Amino acid sequence: DAKTTQPPSMDCAEGRAANLPCNHSTISGNEYVYWYRQIHSQGPQYIIHGLKNNETNEMASLIITEDRKSSTLILPHATLRDTAVYYCIVARISSGSARQLTFGSGTQLTVLP
Amino acid sequence: GAGVSQSPSNKVTEKGKDVELRCDPISGHTALYWYRQSLGQGLEFLIYFQGNSAPDKSGLPSDRFSAERTGGSVSTLTIQRTQQEDSAVYLCASSPSRLAGNPATQYFGPGTRLTVL
Numbered sequence: 001d002a003k004t005t006q007p008p009s010m011d012c013a014e015g016r017a018a019n020l021p022c023n024h025s026t027i028s029g030n031e032y033v034y035w036y037r038q039i040h041s042q043g044p045q046y047i048i049h050g051l052k053n054n055e056t057n058e059m060a061s062l063i064i065t066e067d068r069k070s071s072t073l074i075l076p077h078a079t080l081r082d083t084a085v086y087y088c089i090v091a092r093i094s095s096g097s098a099r100q101l102t103f104g105s106g107t108q109l110t111v112l113p
Numbered sequence: 114g115a116g117v118s119q120s121p122s123n124k125v126t127e128k129g130k131d132v133e134l135r136c137d138p139i140s141g142h143t144a145l146y147w148y149r150q151s152l153g154q155g156l157e158f159l160i161y162f163q164g165n166s167a168p169d170k171s172g173l174p175s176d177r178f179s180a181e182r183t184g185g186s187v188s189t190l191t192i193q194r195t196q197q198e199d200s201a202v203y204l205c206a207s208s209p210s211r212l213a214g215n216p217a218t219q220y221f222g223p224g225t226r227l228t229v230l
Binding site for chain 2: 032034042043044045046049087093100101102103104105106
C-alpha cells in the first residue's frame with residue numbers, strides 16, 4: 001500500500017474549520033484514501049473514505065486532488081472533542097473489504113478554546 | 114447498537130506466561146481484524162478473518178502469536194511465553210458484509226492494554 005505523509009501536529013480554534021492535509025504521491029489507481037482518528041486511550045474511529053471524488057458525511061468532508069496525490073480532511077466546525085490524532089491511510093479494497101490498514105504517525109490536532 | 118467489545122481492558126502478566134485476549138465483534142460483521150499499538154506508535158496489523166475463509170496471518174510477529182475465530186463471531190488472540198516487547202494495546206476491529214453496510218469501514222474496540230513485567 002502507498003505511504004502517506006502528514007504534518008505531525010496542527011492547532012485549530014474552536015468553531016473554525018480544521019483542514020488536515022495528507023500527501024500520498026505513490027497512490028495506485030485501485031487504492032482508496034481513508035481517514036480515521038484516535039482520541040486518547042480509545043480505539044480508532046472511522047471518519048470517511050474516497051477514491052477520486054470528493055466525499056462528505058455528517059462528520060467531515062474529504063477533498064482529493066485531481067491527480068490523487070494528495071487529499072485534505074475538513075472538519076467544518078471543530079469542537080474541543082475533535083482533539084485527536086488523525087490518520088490518513090491508503091488501502092486497496094478487495095472483495096469489498098479494506099483488509100489491513102497501515103496506520104502511520106498521523107497528525108495530532110489540538111482544538112483550542 | 115453495541116460496538117466492538119474487548120476483554121480484559123487491562124492485563125498485567127509476568128514474562129513467560131501465556132495470555133488470551135478476547136474480542137466480540139459487532140453482531141453480523143463478517144470480517145474481524147487484530148492490530149497492536151505500542152506506546153506512541155501507529156497501529157500494526159496482526160491478523161484478518163473474513164467469513165469462513167482461511168485467515169490472513171501475515172502480520173503475526175512470531176509463532177508465539179495465534180488467533181482463532183469460533184463460529185464466525187468471537188475471536189481470541191493468544192500470546193504464548195510472553196516477552197516484555199509484547200507490551201502494547203491490542204485492538205480488535207470488525208467490518209460488515211456488503212449486504213449489511215459498508216465493508217470498507219472498520220469499527221474498532223477500546224483495546225486491551227497488555228503489560229508484560
